[in-house]
Amino acid sequence: MEPGLGRLKYQVLVVDILRALKERxxxxELSRRLGVDKARLAKYVSGSVAPSPLKAVELWERIRGAFKPAMLVLEAAARYGGLLDLSPVLEDPAMLKIASLDLAERFQGAGVTKILAPEAGGIPLATAMSLIFNVGLVIARRSKENPLADYIEEHIVESPRVSRIFYIPRDSIKRGDRVLIVDDIVQTGFTLAVMRKLVERSGASLAGVAALVVVGDEWRERSGVSHVEAVVRVKKPG
Structure with a gap:
């Protein structure tokens, strides 16, 4: 089946992933894992030969099969005794590119025109996905960086003593935009609820949410969001 992102785009994305993998x-090793001749891989990585659009799609399926995104994320978490520290994925170009393309395919027909990410954990994944979709990236920050700029702000109260406030520049998301929210972890739903409100305040519509990890189901009712795609879904501890 031909991916909705377009075969031509896979020529660039797959070569980029192969180059990142070659660093590791x-x-x-790559030939053994992917079942592709070493000389052919070397030509792709060097840029002397480009895979055909059809071959690029085939290569992506081989990469995804050999370097399963879900396993990459679970292995990263296991390095710290199960603690959901995703920095090994977010800081590794190869793993990040594989995970971001895997997630991007799930929103290939969603008409995404803008990506929104809360600082700071979601920024690497959001950046990678904005490059795949070739759309603008908006970072929701916890403070106003420019005192002269006009911002939209939203907050949610987590407890009597804790509240979250996020700001985005006004007009960074426009009416009619289709916004994909991207974060590293979706767990409590508090941050996700604020992101949804920012999208609504901007007059845009929500295309969905993409995350490396979704924990449990507590987030569903609190966030008011239904379409969340994740590389890994895990049960809430305890």
Whole structure:
């Protein structure tokens, strides 16, 4: 089946992923894992030969099968005794590119025109996905960076002593935009609820939410969001 992102786009994305993988693996290892001749892989990585659009799609399926995004995320978490520290994924170009393309495919027909991410954990994944979709990236920040700029702000009270406030520049998301919210972890739903409100305040519509990890189901009712795609879904501890 031809991916909705377009075969031509996969030529660039797959070569980019192969180059990132080459920083971690030898051609011999990549050849064994992907079932592709070493000499052919070397030509792709060097840029002397480009995979055809059809071959690029086939290569992506081989990459996804050999370097399963869900396993990459679970292995990263396991490095710290199960603690959901996703920095090994977010800081590794190869893993980040594989995970972001895997998620982007799930929203290929959603008409995404803007990506919104809360600082700071979601920024690497959101940046990678904005490049895949070739759309603008808006970062919701916890403070107003420019005192002369006009901002939209939203907050949610987590407890009597704790509230979250996020700001985005006014007009950074426009009426009619289709916004994809991207974060590293969706767990309590508090941050997600604020992101949804910012989208609504901007007059835009929500295309969905993409995350590396979704924990439990507590977030559903609190966030008011139904369409959330994740590389990994895990049960809430305890």
């Amino acid at each position: 693996y030898t051609y011999t």
